[in-house]
Amino acid sequence: MIPIAKPVISEREKQMVLEVLELGELASGRKVAEFEEKFCRYAGHKFAVATSSGTTALHVALQACGIKFGDKVLTTPFSFIATANSLLFCGAQPVFCDIDENTFNISPDSIRYVLGREKGIKALLIVHLFGLACDMGEIEKIVEEYNLVLIEDCAQAHGATFNGRHVGTFGRAGIFSFYPTKNMTSSEGGIVLTGDERVYQEVLLLRNHGMTGDNDHAVLGYNFRMTNISAAIGIGQLERLDEFVAKRRENASYFNVHLKDLPGIRIPYVPSKNYVHSYNQYTLRVLDDREGFTRALREHGVGCKIYYPMTIPDQVFYKKLGFSGEVCPLARKVSSEVVSIPVHPALSERDLERIVESIGEYCRVSYKR
Ligand SMILES: *Cc1c(COP(=O)(O)O)cnc(C)c1O
Numbered sequence: 001m002i003p004i005a006k007p008v009i010s011e012r013e014k015q016m017v018l019e020v021l022e023l024g025e026l027a028s029g030r031k032v033a034e035f036e037e038k039f040c041r042y043a044g045h046k047f048a049v050a051t052s053s054g055t056t057a058l059h060v061a062l063q064a065c066g067i068k069f070g071d072k073v074l075t076t077p078f079s080f081i082a083t084a085n086s087l088l089f090c091g092a093q094p095v096f097c098d099i100d101e102n103t104f105n106i107s108p109d110s111i112r113y114v115l116g117r118e119k120g121i122k123a124l125l126i127v128h129l130f131g132l133a134c135d136m137g138e139i140e141k142i143v144e145e146y147n148l149v150l151i152e153d154c155a156q157a158h159g160a161t162f163n164g165r166h167v168g169t170f171g172r173a174g175i176f177s178f179y180p181t182k183n184m185t186s187s188e189g190g191i192v193l194t195g196d197e198r199v200y201q202e203v204l205l206l207r208n209h210g211m212t213g214d215n216d217h218a219v220l221g222y223n224f225r226m227t228n229i230s231a232a233i234g235i236g237q238l239e240r241l242d243e244f245v246a247k248r249r250e251n252a253s254y255f256n257v258h259l260k261d262l263p264g265i266r267i268p269y270v271p272s273k274n275y276v277h278s279y280n281q282y283t284l285r286v287l288d289d290r291e292g293f294t295r296a297l298r299e300h301g302v303g304c305k306i307y308y309p310m311t312i313p314d315q316v317f318y319k320k321l322g323f324s325g326e327v328c329p330l331a332r333k334v335s336s337e338v339v340s341i342p343v344h345p346a347l348s349e350r351d352l353e354r355i356v357e358s359i360g361e362y363c364r365v366s367y368k369r
Pocket residue numbers: 053054055056079080082083127153155156177178179189190
């Protein structure tokens with residue numbers, strides 16, 4: 001089976017992990033500091049704080065940006081559940097907008113619509129889903145007009161840019177995940193980017209028990225630290241991130257050429273030249289009988305996955321809290337159509353051909369015009 005995701009680990013990462021093990025400084029230390037500095041430079045921003053996961057990065061980033069109990073925060077219903085969960089961790093109230101059905105990202109029109117009806121919105125948490133930046137031109141206008149705090153979930157978007165600017169540098173804070181299915185990995189891990197020194201200092205405190213001195217603890221903090229072992233992997237991966245993203249984009253171009261005219265499916269949409277899509281996922285829309293499509297692919301040995309089969313407000317736990325996906329009909333529609341296929345840099349030429357052949361065969365037979 002061609003897997004839907006596969007990390008590419010080289011000798012360099014193995015060597016650096018061994019060095020950390022031999023040195024014995026296993027927990028957080030110099031490797032983490034080096035990784036933070038290098039990631040910061042890569043994205044072209046001021047401050048970075050590495051954490052134990054993307055989820056913990058998001059949690060402390062929101063908290064450091066002042067999101068607290070009772071605050072209303074606009075966000076997307078179509079994402080991994082950790083996005084909205086991190087608002088709940090802060091005691092905040094997610095207010096779900098709808099998405100643009102072409103880009104899969106939060107829709108600026110929907111944001112304006114909700115802002116017009118719901119008073120007292122404090123912040124906006126966006127997700128650059130699958131590696132495509134949100135419409136930052138419109139979003140920056142809205143943020144200014146309504147004086148919102150902007151936080152970016154870039155867990156899937158390392159290497160993605162809008163107007164040449166790296167995602168994660170638009171908001172008061174941006175976070176990335178280094179889980180093994182993302183564009184680069186540190187095993188588990190995450191990072192907060194910010195240009196705001198106060199947010200930076202607060203994230204530092206929250207990450208490490210709120211510790212200010214030897215045994216002084218100024219705030220209620222957590223243990224969300226990254227280990228030096230993870231950071232060593234992350235440093236090696238970061239050196240190859242541009243190469244990984246280029247390969248993802250090459251694979252996506254190949255799919256675009258070979259899948260664009262097939263009946264019954266739509267290839268991912270990229271709005272304009274202002275956007276560099278980093279293709280953490282290559283996500284098709286299958287307009288009819290998605291079940292049959294995924295079954296056929298798997299029978300041909302092509303791993304595929306549905307991100308996401310359900311909107312966040314339609315999840316059992318969110319329904320219990322009184323949320324409903326009725327507020328986001330387009331997200332609901334899209335969640336019934338999407339299928340992601342392998343696009344990762346470990347794919348061989350033969351893999352790419354096999355994926356295209358399998359899809360072509362199925363579509364030509366099943367979705368005859
Ligand atoms: C992966 C992911 C996260 C969480 O990252 P972890 O490192 O798995 O905790 C958050 N948001 C989105 C959109 C993600 O894809």
